[in-house]
Amino acid sequence: MPISTDIDRYTINILKLAIARQDIPYRLEFDPSDTRTQSRYIEDVASGKVDLMWAASDQNLESRLLPVRIPLLKGLLGHRIFLIHKNDQYKFDQIQTLDDLKRLKLGQGTTWADTKILESNGLKVVKTNKYESLLYMLDGGRFDAFPRGIQEPWEEVNKIPGLQLVVEKRIMLVYKMPFYFFVSKDNPRLARALEEGLNKAVADGSFDKVFFADPSIRKAVELADLKNRKVFYLDNPNLPRETPVDRPELWLDINQLQ
Structure with missing residues (x-):
């Protein structure tokens, strides 16, 4: 995927962290001129042309690709x-x-x-x-x-x-909105490696360290003035049953940011 936003740059840091926790040799390749739509990315990951992508999850996407069910943004995208x-x-x-x-x-x-x-x-x-x-x-x-x-x-x-x-x-x-890595259903080995690496990073505290230290996240929380906003809570009817809602360590407690 092209690296064009702060979320992309943050996600790459989390990807590198997960790989480092697994001690896996790797080479990351990105095309800065890539203009594919998300629909095309889904097709290319499913076919194996692209190894992985990151996106907000729903039942349809999880039916087409293999999710790594560790929310990369701790639910902040919701x-x-x-x-x-x-x-x-x-x-x-x-x-x-x-x-x-x-x-x-x-x-x-x-x-x-x-x-x-x-x-x-x-x-x-x-x-x-x-x-x-x-x-x-x-x-x-x-x-x-x-x-x-x-x-x-x-x-x-x-x-x-x-x-x-x-x-x-x-x-x-x-609303509840997990943002995951996705790989082809034909590549469960990569999914397992990423999940294990992310879980190790969560357990040793390095995941949260990267998250809370990210300058774009820190700046956004300050600029957004969360405490003074009027909040409307919405249901997510497309939240897959397998979403790890029972693991509080994976999700943001907004009070941690205030």
Whole structure:
């Protein structure tokens, strides 16, 4: 996968940590010019053209690929704040209930796990295949907000010169959203190696050390002003039964960040 965002860079650090805990010889190869969609990545991992990818999980993705069920972002990706047009903050200042929010339109990727979660909770969603298209569509008023993980929008507001985007100030959505490594179902050996390496890193504290020391995560938590946001909790009906919700050490306690 191309390494283009802070989440990508953080995930590579976690990948290197997992490999180091297993003492596995490896060579990482990335194509910075890669423009494949997530749908294409899923196909290429399934066929073995690509060894692994990372993505938010749901039942459909776990049916097609083999997940490594250690949430790489400790569930932080399920804490969503909005990217909006700079002139639209007034729309969100008036929101007091989930029904109020349901009057607005949210933008999402067609195949993203978040899309089904938002729709199943009664929210209006405008969909497209390409991520950058969502930024242009938001700027053009095709929808009102683009929900992002709390560490994502700070660099995205300036990603495309000329777009008039800002981070919304007072709303946050929260739902269970594991973000995993995925490999081909034909490569269980790689999945086992990664899972064992990640579990060792969790057990010895090095996983949390990398997570809490990551500058993009630390900055995002500070900028997002979590304590003063109005939170709407959503159900995730597509959360696979195998999700390790009974392992609290794998999930973020938001109080640890405050």
